[in-house]
Amino acid sequence: MNNNNKIRWGILGCGSVTEIKSGPAYQNTGGFEVVAVMRRDKEKAADYAKRHSVPKFYTSAEDLIGDKEVDAVYIATPPDSHKYYALKVADAGKPCCVEKPMAPNYLDSLEIHKAFNERNLPLFIAYYRRSLPRFLRIKQWLDEDAIGEVRHIRWHLSKPPNELDLSGTPNWRTDAKIAPGGYFDDLASHGLDLFVFLLGEIKEAYGITTNQMGLYSAKDAILGQWIHKNSITGSGSWNFGSHQREDKVEIYGSRGKIMFSVFDEAPIVLINSLGEEKLEIENPKHIQKFHVANIKEHLLGKSLHPSLGESGLHTSWVMDRILGKQ
Known part of the structure; x- marks a missing residue:
């Protein structure tokens, strides 16, 4: 100091x-x-x-x-x-x-x-994302049982290859020695970690991986399935050679559904017996603002940060299971 x-x-x-x-x-x-x-x-x-x-x-x-x-x-x-x-x-x-x-x-x-x-x-x-207001609102809905007992979560993320991918220009996100799962390592890690934050730790996960385009050494198409310790099931598909970008998450409950995007600033949507609630919650310009503020609170002993080494380790385990490394 x-x-x-x-x-x-x-x-x-x-x-x-x-x-x-x-x-x-x-x-x-x-x-x-x-x-x-x-x-x-x-x-x-x-x-x-x-x-x-x-x-x-x-x-x-x-x-x-x-x-x-x-x-x-x-x-x-x-x-x-x-x-x-x-x-x-x-x-x-x-x-x-x-x-x-x-x-x-x-x-x-x-x-x-x-x-x-x-x-x-x-x-x-x-x-x-564990510190962003838009996802804390989703967690609030879940904690309030707004959709009843949670049954399943599903995520699809796709995007077209970019100019770097097509040109073969070196990029850590497509180098199998650095990111074996390609863009999955960079992008899917955010979503899977968020799902653990929202729904609890995962007890088992499996996956299928392939390289469909042959543009780089890392994988470009992955399918995953998992089950949380509280028996909530999950599935994901990530394809980085599709014709358009899509980022859609759906959480299904016994009395409703929540829809949102992991990366896009699309509305977060709650559908249940009371109708449909749609909220626009913008991210801050410096997107790690709340994450860093929470680091300060943790270091001062005022609160526990939501993303520590233990939770990051768990996300790494889930990623490895889906990629078939364990």
Whole structure:
């Protein structure tokens, strides 16, 4: 801590996700400040620091982690480097937030979780949908039994291949060495983690995977089925070679249904015997705003953050089960 009792953050990997989604959230949260960023490309690191008024920049992760003026570290690099950096942060004895997915597989996620748990250090995973008002409203409906006993949840997510996919340009989201499930690893992880938050932990999951387009090494079509510990069943289909984007979730209950999108800012809809309720709830400009605010409350001992290492680990296990890694 500095003399102003602010928690000083360092960011590893100041790429696109930190420009609007997350970086400003850390800077704008009262009691937080970003004092250092790191990127291997010196010019890009310097440019980011200048544009965002960050005092220091590094090209070495070890230098940032070891900086005595950095109290906590946010890891915003591709997932194949999360374990390497997270273990170094744990060794340095500092709280950490790791971007999602927690790691490319469950075993790496487990190693990260153990490192922080054994040192009694806070570990947050950037599944920020657990903190967004639109999804908290859905959770409120469920807690109020607005659709009765929940029976089943179903999600379909599809999108066309983008220019990078078609050109064969390297992209961590389509490299099987980094993201074996392709866009599933990046996108489906958000939804599956959210479903656990809404409906409880999953006790079993299965899946079928394939590569239909042959454009890249990772999978591009996945089917999944699961069952929550409270016997709620679930199914998902993710296809990244379809003709149009679609993002639709339906939760079926004994007395009604809830519909929403994981990524799109579509209305959230409740249908039951009282009729139909449709709500438009916008996301904040800096979408990790509430996630980061909750990190502050957790570090101050005021409340428990909804996305910690343990829950992120569980999501990694579910992902591995659907991808057939276990």
